[in-house]
Amino acid sequence: MASQIESHRIGAEIFTGGAICKNKSVELLKELGLPKGLLPMENIQEFGYNHATGFMWLVQGKKKVEHTFKKIKQTVSYATEVTAFAEKGKLRKITGVKTKELMLWLSVVEVYVPEASPEKVTFKTGTGLSDSFDAAAFALGE
Numbered sequence: 518m519a520s521q522i523e524s525h526r527i528g529a530e531i532f533t534g535g536a537i538c539k540n541k542s543v544e545l546l547k548e549l550g551l552p553k554g555l556l557p558m559e560n561i562q563e564f565g566y567n568h569a570t571g572f573m574w575l576v577q578g579k580k581k582v583e584h585t586f587k588k589i590k591q592t593v594s595y596a597t598e599v600t601a602f603a604e605k606g607k608l609r610k611i612t613g614v615k616t617k618e619l620m621l622w623l624s625v626v627e628v629y630v631p632e633a634s635p636e637k638v639t640f641k642t643g644t645g646l647s648d649s650f651d652a653a654a655f656a657l658g659e
Contacts, residue, residue, distance in 0.1 A: 521600060521612075522565065522574050529567035538564035542575060543657065550606045550630055552638060552655030557584045558595050566603070573608075574600045588654035592617040593625070606630045616640065 532541050538561035543553045545566055560578035567573075576598050585592045596613035607629040614625040627641040630652065638655060641647040 521572075522576075522598070525567045525570055525572040525574070526565065527567075528569050529565045529572070531563065531565040533563050535559075535561055538562065538575070541566070542573075545573060545603065549603055549608075550635065551608065551628065552630075552652045554655045554657040555608075555628065555638075556595070556599065558582055558599070571602045571604055572600065573603045574598065586650075586654050589650050591650070591654075594622065606632060616642065618642075618646075 530541075532538050539559075541564045542556055542558075542561065546553050546555055556575060558575055558577050559582065561575050562578065563574070563576040565574045577595070579597065581597060582595045583592055584595065594615040594617070599611070599613035601608040601611040607627065609627045609629075611626050611628065615622040616625055623642040623644060623646070625640050626643050629639050629641075631637060631639065636652050637649045638652045639647055639649040
């Protein structure tokens, strides 16, 4: 995975340090029209975004983090490296994010907010399954 980040470093905006990385990741989500609480990672050490390719990445501490979105009772796991290609209303080709369905952990490969219904967020897994939730469940601090 590191090689994927390395290949997008040239020309990217790169930030280091917890508070600035958290702020920049939230700013990008807002700019894309996605819920600001979508990436509730706390110990972010590096955030990078390559405007030319749309590639973004977050690198956090030594271990993955699990977060439960209380309003929808969904547990999501964030690996030490999370990457995605960002575009208006969508994160695609996501790596490092999994959601728990019943007893299985499924990789989340895409997250998008349909233009026709901006109050919904749809998550697509590597198995082709998708599920939509109320965007309010992913507000900052949820």
